[in-house]
Amino acid sequence: MRFKSTYWFSLSLLLFFIHPLFANQVLSPNPTVTNPFVEVAPENVVAKDLPNNSGKVLQVSWNFPDTLPIMPRTIKIYRYEHDTISKHIADVTPNVKSFLDTSVMNGIPYRYSVQAEYPTGIVGGLISEPAIAKAEWFDRSKINLFVIALILVSFILGYIFYSEKGQRLFIRKIAGIQAIEEAVGRATEMGKPVLFVPGTQDMDNVQTIAGLTILSSVAKMTAKYETKLDVPVSRSITMSTGRETVHEAYLAAGRPDLYSDDIVHYITDEQFGFVAAIDGIMVRDRPAACIYMGAFFAESLILAETGNGIGAIQIAGTAMPTQLPFFVAACDYTLIGEELFAASAYLSGDKRSIASLKGQDMGKAFAIVLIAVTALFSTLSVITGNEFFTNISTFLLNLTISK
Amino acid sequence: MFFLTLLLLLLLGSVGLAFFIRPLRKFFPLLLTLFTGLLLVVALFIPAQPFPKLEEEFSMWFDVIAVFSFILGGGNLLRVHLMKIQQKKRDWQYSIVTVTGFVIVLVIGLFKVGSKNWSDPYLAQGTAFKWMYDAVFVPLQATIFSLLAFFVASAAFRAFRAKTREATILLVAAFIILIGRTPVGVWLTSWLPNPLQFFHIPNLSTWILSVPNMAGQRAIMIGIALGIISTSLKMILGIERSWLGGDES
Amino acid sequence: MKFDTTFWMKLSQIDRRWIFLVIAITVALPMVLGIDFTAVPAPMVEKVFQTIQRLPAGSKVLISYDYGPSTVPENQPMADALVFHLLSKDCKVYMMAVWATGERQSQYTIDHIVKPSFPNKEYGVDYIDLGFKAGGTGLINMLFTSVKRMYTTDRTGNDIQSFPMMSDIETLKNFDMILSISSGAPGLKEWIQFAGDRGNIPVAGGVTAVQATELFPYYPRQMFGLMAGLQGAAEYESLVIHMYPKFFQHRSALRKMAPQTVAHLAIIAFVIIGNIAYFMTRKK
The missing domain is CATH 3.40.50 (Rossmann fold)
Known part of the structure; x- marks a missing residue:
């Protein structure tokens, strides 16, 4: 008995001293002896860096059967840094076959071990090849988006430079924009105010900016005709920008004396509180013209119907497709989608802005051609089943969809 | 990251300085727009740091500015209404309601009235704010939103007239959608044999929404996207300046 | 009651508060009566x-x-x-x-x-x-x-x-x-x-x-x-x-389907009445 103890002690001591020599072989943190006929271990553990990201993430994947007589309680994932230090990083359900490790550093090799924990014990422990996370300097999955953006930007910039050479470009008449002057004129005749609502969103929304651009022209008209202008806003930053816009417009019209900070006034950020306040303004002040230009949501119809109820001439413009039907139904004129953005170019008459519209049209033509060609090849592919047509249609579809 | 932040802070500082030098008042904001605009466009295609971080930080900066600017908005609201009360302008009585409501909500929210613990969320059970939210804010919001049901009916009555061929098509489509979105649509045409299932009202309604409607929506969305690209580009390049107050530079 | 042009004219320009009243009744009634509907999934x-x-x-x-x-x-x-x-x-x-x-x-x-x-x-x-x-x-x-x-x-x-x-x-x-x-x-x-x-x-x-x-x-x-x-x-x-x-x-939604259904039918009825009135006044 004593001999046996000494023997085991000596052997343990020997193993303790020589174990670094076999570090790679004894990495498993929980080497458990189990019955291999019942308990299946995860296999083919692969770790790899994911492309097109800022690094700091590795994907670990493994093979494991979907159904077993006895399913493991959980799958345990261990990570090895510098080959010797192991860390339990996550537990996942047995149906999961991959895991994204987002707690890694770039440039350091990591290896992984995936083990299945059964009620009777843990099996597995195969260690993956090392993988290194790295950051990419160009997202190749967005190359299609990059090319399309480049084409569209070239169209717009190309026409702007073209206009600089003195070329005059034609712009069609937009009824809604022409009606603005008529509406301001009507308000002047009636001695009633003009109400302008630049949407309910903040300055980070391009529609609000487009709305304020139109406000600039409207303010010039009201300054010229000495008509009262009322601009309730729902965001503080929009209020500051709106004030600057109206102030400059009154200066440009030569009537700074008519300007007051109270023309543009803040109400509330709360959507329906804002609507209720504007409805109150409409019913009490009975403006002769109500102009809504910007981003609107459910409040669009509430505003437009109240405006209709007081008999005001109403002009709306929004790029919110869901709200367009309401404005079309309840307003006299509606600027549909892109017309809202075209309005500033139309009103200012600036040749570079008009040129940008031409660039937009070319972008549209490009989209039409792309859609038509894709539809043609997709149809031919379905009708003929020809591989050539299928390949082209798949290529075109993938070209326009970012992965 | 550090250098970019430093550069941005320098630019922001320049904007602040430029405020006092009239000829530069618009030059520096335009420069800042050009710099941040191009940076964020480039960031979309570069996954390596610091670009994604910048995108994140800029979004946060906007929120911080928006929160602080609320003081400006709230202050303006109080000023306008207090002046109205003081000068006894037309309908000044309504302004008393606004100012009182504003002050009560602000005080109850700021001091967490009724809260047992200072660290409790402002909407914790038993707080006065929670009561106000449930008893005042929720019913008021629901009331204003439900006005839509009435306004949809009156707008439909006035606008849906079969004046032209196009208007008639719209009218018929509207009828199909209205009925198709209710169980009545199922009852009305459930007797149709299989070959005519396309004409079953819910199927017709789905077809209208997912084919002609979607085609129109997509066309409008493409137009809008191009409009946004163009407007953003004009702003980044300083062609569009009316958001800065005017055309002069 | 005479269905002459004046009648149709008045009908086509009916005060919208009457429309609001009808909608209020059509929405409230099924809720009060507690009518339940079924829905076929899309x-x-x-x-x-x-x-x-x-x-x-x-x-x-x-x-x-x-x-x-x-x-x-x-x-x-x-x-x-x-x-x-x-x-x-x-x-x-x-x-x-x-x-x-x-x-x-x-x-x-x-x-x-x-x-x-x-x-x-x-x-x-x-x-x-x-x-x-x-x-x-x-x-x-x-x-x-x-x-x-x-x-x-x-x-x-x-x-x-x-x-x-x-x-x-x-x-x-x-x-x-x-x-x-x-x-x-x-x-x-x-x-x-x-x-x-x-x-x-x-x-x-x-x-x-x-x-x-x-x-x-x-x-x-x-x-x-x-x-x-x-x-x-x-x-x-x-x-x-x-x-x-x-x-x-x-x-909860199934319970609310009855008011929505009746309200949709009321809107359809209004649109039909509006169009009849429009054609009657146009004909004259």
Whole structure:
């Protein structure tokens, strides 16, 4: 008995001293002896860096059967840094076959071990090849988006430079924009105010900016005709920008004396509180013209119907497709989608802005051609089943969809 | 990251300085727009740091500015209404309601009235704010939103007239959608044999929404996207300046 | 009564308050009488149900409450039915809100659906309410790179690290599915654009009827299913009831289908009357 103890002690001591020599072989943190006929271990553990990201993430994947007589309680994932230090990083359900490790550093090799924990014990422990996370300097999955953006930007910039050479470009008449002057004129005749609502969103929304651009022209008209202008806003930053816009417009019209900070006034950020306040303004002040230009949501119809109820001439413009039907139904004129953005170019008459519209049209033509060609090849592919047509249609579809 | 932040802070500082030098008042904001605009466009295609971080930080900066600017908005609201009360302008009585409501909500929210613990969320059970939210804010919001049901009916009555061929098509489509979105649509045409299932009202309604409607929506969305690209580009390049107050530079 | 031109003229210019009165009666009456309707699921709604039905137990699903009290009648039944379905399938449910007003709605689901129907489900293990964080679309952007950087605590202020179900959540990519119940922006559309598309994460949800047409173009490639308005919510409820009859007591959208149906019929009647009046006055 004593001999046996000494023997085991000596052997343990020997193993303790020589174990670094076999570090790679004894990495498993929980080497458990189990019955291999019942308990299946995860296999083919692969770790790899994911492309097109800022690094700091590795994907670990493994093979494991979907159904077993006895399913493991959980799958345990261990990570090895510098080959010797192991860390339990996550537990996942047995149906999961991959895991994204987002707690890694770039440039350091990591290896992984995936083990299945059964009620009777843990099996597995195969260690993956090392993988290194790295950051990419160009997202190749967005190359299609990059090319399309480049084409569209070239169209717009190309026409702007073209206009600089003195070329005059034609712009069609937009009824809604022409009606603005008529509406301001009507308000002047009636001695009633003009109400302008630049949407309910903040300055980070391009529609609000487009709305304020139109406000600039409207303010010039009201300054010229000495008509009262009322601009309730729902965001503080929009209020500051709106004030600057109206102030400059009154200066440009030569009537700074008519300007007051109270023309543009803040109400509330709360959507329906804002609507209720504007409805109150409409019913009490009975403006002769109500102009809504910007981003609107459910409040669009509430505003437009109240405006209709007081008999005001109403002009709306929004790029919110869901709200367009309401404005079309309840307003006299509606600027549909892109017309809202075209309005500033139309009103200012600036040749570079008009040129940008031409660039937009070319972008549209490009989209039409792309859609038509894709539809043609997709149809031919379905009708003929020809591989050539299928390949082209798949290529075109993938070209326009970012992965 | 550090250098970019430093550069941005320098630019922001320049904007602040430029405020006092009239000829530069618009030059520096335009420069800042050009710099941040191009940076964020480039960031979309570069996954390596610091670009994604910048995108994140800029979004946060906007929120911080928006929160602080609320003081400006709230202050303006109080000023306008207090002046109205003081000068006894037309309908000044309504302004008393606004100012009182504003002050009560602000005080109850700021001091967490009724809260047992200072660290409790402002909407914790038993707080006065929670009561106000449930008893005042929720019913008021629901009331204003439900006005839509009435306004949809009156707008439909006035606008849906079969004046032209196009208007008639719209009218018929509207009828199909209205009925198709209710169980009545199922009852009305459930007797149709299989070959005519396309004409079953819910199927017709789905077809209208997912084919002609979607085609129109997509066309409008493409137009809008191009409009946004163009407007953003004009702003980044300083062609569009009316958001800065005017055309002069 | 003489049906002459004057009559039709008056009818075509009827005071809209009469229209409001009729709508009020048509909406109120079925509610008072307690009429119940059934709903036949549309393919887009069925797709949401079937996809969740196929999720293995333990799947991690994020559900974002992107609406406020104003659209509760349309949106709340969607959220309640989805959470009931997910917990019945033993999925892990992560609730959050991009809208400040959404926080209260997730609390409603916990109080009225989770606690009474799943008393054995444990907070922090089976479901969690992360609450609201400001930032809108920016928040979605930031969650894409780091969930724990934005959410250091849950809705009630407890350390996020103390919950077992948060241990393997680092980014949005760790979720098996994202669901958004929304009534505006930021909402489902933003979740598709800034999370689903970027991270190839399955996204679906429910929106108000008004918003639905804006979402259709994303189906089925970028959004695997959609509940559109009250009808969509009622359809989902009927699917859940069919599979789990005990949800019957929680049905809410199905109850509201009667007022909606009658109101739709009233609007159709008004449009028909308006057109008759228009043609009669034009003929003369």
